[in-house]
Amino acid sequence: MTKKILILSGSPVKKGNTATLVKWLMEGIRSRGAQVELVQTAFLKYKSTGCTSCRACQKLAKYECVIDDGARPVLVKMAGADVIVMATPLYFYGASSQLKLVMDRMFSLYKWDNQAGTMQTPLKGKTLVLIASAFEDIGLDVLEKTFSITADYSGMKFVSLLVPNAGESGDIKHKDSIHKQAVALGRRIA
Ligand SMILES: Cc1cc2nc3c(=O)[nH]c(=O)nc-3n(C[C@H](O)[C@H](O)[C@H](O)COP(=O)(O)O)c2cc1C
Structure with a gap:
């Protein structure tokens, strides 16, 4: 069956290092014939600066965020994908806020019953892929930990491609070995 791969790219730089890594990953994915969709989280239209912790999603039967803005359909797509790729530059040892804006809204993709001590999520069984680059x-490793813990918690498999010493935005284009690794990862997850 054709795999559905959803890429959330969290860089505000349109032709920078994250964009290049994503382009290379998509090269690998497409060579295997998988279905791939790219969402640039920096350019979505939002009505809130992240999750408002209103908890209204917890009262819905479906897995949906009640805030009707650009992030809502992306969250629905996450629930329907086989593989979710999150791509981000390292910003102060964490993910970019442009990616985190959508990540926190993932609250709507879980249903907790704190009395019973249970949690259900449509993310279970999917694969989470982290692609990240940094100047230094x-x-x-700190960034990776937050994603690998999230994957564990959600019952997802986890894979990552980390690129230290990537330089400034655009510099990564000249790194052939990283190109090969990104294409190979795309083929592996497709
Ligand atoms: C706001 C901001 C914060 C950054 N923080 C870090 C950092 O903590 N450590 C680091 O090594 N690089 C840091 N960088 C550099 C980027 O992570 C790095 O150049 C990345 O490859 C850029 O990807 P992009 O071209 O997709 O934006 C920072 C850059 C910016 C603009």
Whole structure:
């Protein structure tokens, strides 16, 4: 069956390092004939600066955020994908706020019953892929941990491609070995 791959790219730079890594990943994915969709979270229209913690999603039967803006259909797509790729530059040892805006709204993709101590999510069984680059070689491990814990918690498999010493936006284009790794990862997850 054709795999559905959803990529959330969290860089505000249109032709920077994250965009290049995503382009290379898509090269690999497409070579295997998988279905791939790219969402640039920096350019969605939002009505709130992240999850408002209103908890209204917890009262719905479906997995949907009640805030009707650009993030809502993306969250629905996440529930329907086989593989979710999150691509981000390292910003102060974490994900970019442009990606985090959507990530926190993932609250709507879980249903918790705190009395019973249970949690259900349509993310279970999917694969989460992290692609991240940084100028230095410090902190990508910290970033990776937050994503790998989220994957574990959600019952997802986890894969990552971390690129330290990536330089400034656009510099990564000249790194052939990273190109090969990104294409290979795309083929692997497709
Ligand atoms: C706001 C901001 C914060 C950054 N923080 C870090 C950092 O903590 N550590 C680091 O090594 N690089 C940091 N960088 C550099 C970027 O992570 C790096 O150049 C990345 O490859 C850029 O990807 P892009 O071209 O997709 O934006 C920062 C850059 C910006 C603009």
